[in-house]
Amino acid sequence: MTRPHIKICGLKTEGHIDTVLARGCSEVGFVHFERSPRHLSIEDMIRLRAHVGGRALVTVVTVDADDEFLKRLATRVRPDVIQLHGSETAARVAAVQALTGATVMKAIPVTSMADLEEIERFRPVADRILLDARAPKTSNIPGGNGVSFDWGLLDALESRDFTLSGGINPDTIEAAVRRVAPRGLDVSSGVEREPGVKDDGLIHRLFDAFEAAVEAGPLPLHEEKRRFA
Numbered sequence: 001m002t003r004p005h006i007k008i009c010g011l012k013t014e015g016h017i018d019t020v021l022a023r024g025c026s027e028v029g030f031v032h033f034e035r036s037p038r039h040l041s042i043e044d045m046i047r048l049r050a051h052v053g054g055r056a057l058v059t060v061v062t063v064d065a066d067d068e069f070l071k072r073l074a075t076r077v078r079p080d081v082i083q084l085h086g087s088e089t090a091a092r093v094a095a096v097q098a099l100t101g102a103t104v105m106k107a108i109p110v111t112s113m114a115d116l117e118e119i120e121r122f123r124p125v126a127d128r129i130l131l132d133a134r135a136p137k138t139s140n141i142p143g144g145n146g147v148s149f150d151w152g153l154l155d156a157l158e159s160r161d162f163t164l165s166g167g168i169n170p171d172t173i174e175a176a177v178r179r180v181a182p183r184g185l186d187v188s189s190g191v192e193r194e195p196g197v198k199d200d201g202l203i204h205r206l207f208d209a210f211e212a213a214v215e216a217g218p219l220p221l222h223e224e225k226r227r228f229a
């Protein structure tokens with residue numbers, strides 16, 4: 001089993017950035033979406049990006065952003081990765097790549113097998129694919145809702161070349177690592193004490209559970225069925 005890389009998303013303070021980096025996080029995410037409790041301005045992102053320095057990849061989450069904003073983001077914040085978490089089409093993904101020169105990660109909401117067909121639509125144009133739960137109808141943000149989808153659906157995929165997100169927390173990360181075994185994991189609200197407020201204790205619990213799961217290795221099939229059915 002390859003060790004998945006971990007992105008902690010929705011970071012807003014230098015202190016929490018230092019905590020996740022000290023625990024081996026290789027990618028930090030900033031959210032630019034005004035309705036989100038994790039929203040950061042361009043100025044905030046410039047400051048935090050400088051604090052990260054070269055210690056990890058910096059990803060900025062956007063939702064159906066326009067060209068003018070994306071150009072400003074690329075020139076002023078210079079993120080390594082731009083995450084497209086809205087209803088962007090494949091053509092739009094290619095256009096964002098050409099416009100910004102950044103690595104582009106496209107989020108695909110999953111509820112059923114049919115949604116997994118979207119992977120083939122985006123794979124040729126997106127540098128990375130993120131599989132997330134679809135937002136509950138009661139939520140006004142498309143991600144960061146702390147809900148998972150049925151990870152058993154992913155058994156049908158041949159490739160593990162995706163980042164898994166949605167509802168990963170200190171209690172669920174073992175299944176994410178040992179049962180799903182994706183290339184990357186993306187965690188936001190699962191390490192928060194309230195929406196938009198990260199918690200050092202939860203961050204440490206998450207990384208402790210992650211290290212234990214990696215150490216334990218993949219689950220044998222019979223055990224997998226018994227524990228995560």
Ligand SMILES: O=C(O)c1ccccc1N[C@@H]1O[C@H](COP(=O)(O)O)[C@@H](O)[C@H]1O
Nearest residue numbers: 009036143144145146165166167188189
């Ligand atoms: O976190 C947000 O506020 C957010 C807002 C708009 C789009 C995406 C957002 N976050 C992404 O949601 C997933 C999963 O979050 P969680 O771990 O279930 O809370 C993750 O990819 C974030 O980047």
